[in-house]
Amino acid sequence: MLEVDNIRAGYGAINVLWDVSLSAAAGQMTTIIGPNGAGKTTLLRSIMGLLPLTQGDIRLHGRSIRGTAPWDMSGLGVAMIPEGRMIFKDMTIEENLLMGAFPKQHRAAARQKCEQAYAMFPCLQERWNLLAGMLSGGESQMLAMARGLMSDPELLIIDEPSLGLAPVVVNELFGVLGRLKAEGRTIILVEQNTQKAVGVADQVHLMQSGKIALSQPAAEVSLEHLHDLYFAH
Amino acid sequence: MLELILQALFSGVLQGGSYALIALGLALVFGTMKVINLAHGELVLLAAYIAYTVESSLGVNPVFAIPLALLIVCAAAVLVYFLVDLIRQDRELNSLLLTYGIAIILTNAIQLIWSADIRSTGSAWFQEPVVIGPLYSMRSELVFFVVSLALMTGLWWWLSRSWYGRAVRAVSSQRDAAKLMGVNPRKTELVSFIVASILASFAGVALFSYGVIQPSYGHVLTVKAFIITVLAGMGSIPGVLVGALLLGVTEALTVTLASSALQELAGMCLFLLVLFVMPNGLFGAAGRRG
Ligand SMILES: Nc1ncnc2c1ncn2[C@@H]1O[C@H](COP(=O)(O)OP(=O)(O)O)[C@@H](O)[C@H]1O
Ligand SMILES: [Mg+2]
Numbered sequence: 001m002l003e004v005d006n007i008r009a010g011y012g013a014i015n016v017l018w019d020v021s022l023s024a025a026a027g028q029m030t031t032i033i034g035p036n037g038a039g040k041t042t043l044l045r046s047i048m049g050l051l052p053l054t055q056g057d058i059r060l061h062g063r064s065i066r067g068t069a070p071w072d073m074s075g076l077g078v079a080m081i082p083e084g085r086m087i088f089k090d091m092t093i094e095e096n097l098l099m100g101a102f103p104k105q106h107r108a109a110a111r112q113k114c115e116q117a118y119a120m121f122p123c124l125q126e127r128w129n130l131l132a133g134m135l136s137g138g139e140s141q142m143l144a145m146a147r148g149l150m151s152d153p154e155l156l157i158i159d160e161p162s163l164g165l166a167p168v169v170v171n172e173l174f175g176v177l178g179r180l181k182a183e184g185r186t187i188i189l190v191e192q193n194t195q196k197a198v199g200v201a202d203q204v205h206l207m208q209s210g211k212i213a214l215s216q217p218a219a220e221v222s223l224e225h226l227h228d229l230y231f232a233h
Numbered sequence: 234m235l236e237l238i239l240q241a242l243f244s245g246v247l248q249g250g251s252y253a254l255i256a257l258g259l260a261l262v263f264g265t266m267k268v269i270n271l272a273h274g275e276l277v278l279l280a281a282y283i284a285y286t287v288e289s290s291l292g293v294n295p296v297f298a299i300p301l302a303l304l305i306v307c308a309a310a311v312l313v314y315f316l317v318d319l320i321r322q323d324r325e326l327n328s329l330l331l332t333y334g335i336a337i338i339l340t341n342a343i344q345l346i347w348s349a350d351i352r353s354t355g356s357a358w359f360q361e362p363v364v365i366g367p368l369y370s371m372r373s374e375l376v377f378f379v380v381s382l383a384l385m386t387g388l389w390w391w392l393s394r395s396w397y398g399r400a401v402r403a404v405s406s407q408r409d410a411a412k413l414m415g416v417n418p419r420k421t422e423l424v425s426f427i428v429a430s431i432l433a434s435f436a437g438v439a440l441f442s443y444g445v446i447q448p449s450y451g452h453v454l455t456v457k458a459f460i461i462t463v464l465a466g467m468g469s470i471p472g473v474l475v476g477a478l479l480l481g482v483t484e485a486l487t488v489t490l491a492s493s494a495l496q497e498l499a500g501m502c503l504f505l506l507v508l509f510v511m512p513n514g515l516f517g518a519a520g521r522r523g
Contacts, residue, residue, distance in 0.1 A: 048413060050409060050412065050413075069412075069417065070409075070412040070413055071412050071413075071414075071415045071416055071417045072415075073413070073415075074413075074414070074415045075415070079413070080413050082409070082410060082413065086407050086409065086410040087407070087410070088402070088403050088406040088407050088410065088411075089406060089407075090402065090405070090406045091399070091402055091403065091406060095393070095399055095402075098396075098399060099399060099400070099403050099411070099414045099416075100414055102396060102399075102400060102403075102414045102415045102416055103415040107396060147414075151415070
């Protein structure tokens, strides 16, 4: 469904991604793991058009989306759930959700989608009118997830949802990821929690220093081998 | 004495309405674009001079100048937006130079067109005194205070209930996240410039209707708007309103109890005092600035 083909990207003069290629098959969960600073977020930002490519191409359903503005991505059925810190802290929970349905084609169904979000994340419902800045880390992450689902995306790109969360919340979160996968959505998941990430994944990519160091079907991944690679540097 | 002070408080509050409109425009543009438009006061003043021209050439009440003021001030604001948008590097800093330059050009253009003379309204209807108990005001002050409150209510409604208003707040809050939600921030920047100039147009006509204007006043207005915005902690509409009323009252009390020559100084002292006691502004939560 999505193919990243030999891309380079970075921040101004600093290049971060070095000839990265990977693909995400429809209906599958593709997981990218790797240490801090490996370039995982940079890769996701490049896919979404937040960063320009200096080399290579990105294709969705075989068509190049290189140079597509981030605000046009949801029209193509792609949504990114950035880390929970990137919720709109000065807006209420419900306003955050409504922003997820901002593109014109989603506005009519926004109310109904809010109800679905509340059903999926009951912790948000009671506090719909609370400023999002008042939420805990776990709740912020849930809100970011719910907001990303408002446009009912075909391809969901999720950046380190478990970052800094308590173990109980992490379990809850992976429960949600499992359900999303069961709904048949295509998901690209970036995670540092290797064990859990490999557990839900179909395909695993290990990223190190801006390069893909390993790509394997999840069933073939040996956690020990992965750990060896992880700490090889 | 007490009556004098009460009267000063009342006049200050009425004046605060227009101040709030000006400050909200400045804050709105700063929120979306992170640009402090130093020409904002001049845009307000432009509206005031358009009101003067309409009144003096057509002999009608200055409120009839509002449509024309809206048209010209919005056009000028859009031009400022596109100029700022041309800046490619260090926009936050370079835009200060650019908008300051535009402010000087506007001040001089105003002086060229309307001369340096002091202008004020000749509308008898507007200058009619209205007496409420011990308090006195001009009709224009009351009318435009109500108009300011109505505009602020409208702005609040737009920012919290409309899709585009919420997008403006989203861009101010988390620019990249807003892009991911399908918001093109450049559009919201332009929209915020236009909304700011709508508020500026009303404020300008108001200032002409109950006060005196002269070409150098634009700069003074920008400073006032800046003081109010910082006092409020770059935050909410109610915060800006309170900051504006506080400035209006401080100035009125200074004029009543000391001298009108100290009016601007008093505003600056208020500014320093509040920032000294509350570095995040009156309503800024700790650590939520910048
Ligand atoms: N805004 C930025 N400007 C410059 N360099 C950045 C920026 N964001 C990240 N980097 C650098 O890019 C590299 C990859 O970062 P990132 O993609 O965030 O890694 P990861 O998400 O895998 O932890 C790091 O070396 C980081 O310092
Ligand atoms: Mg990251």
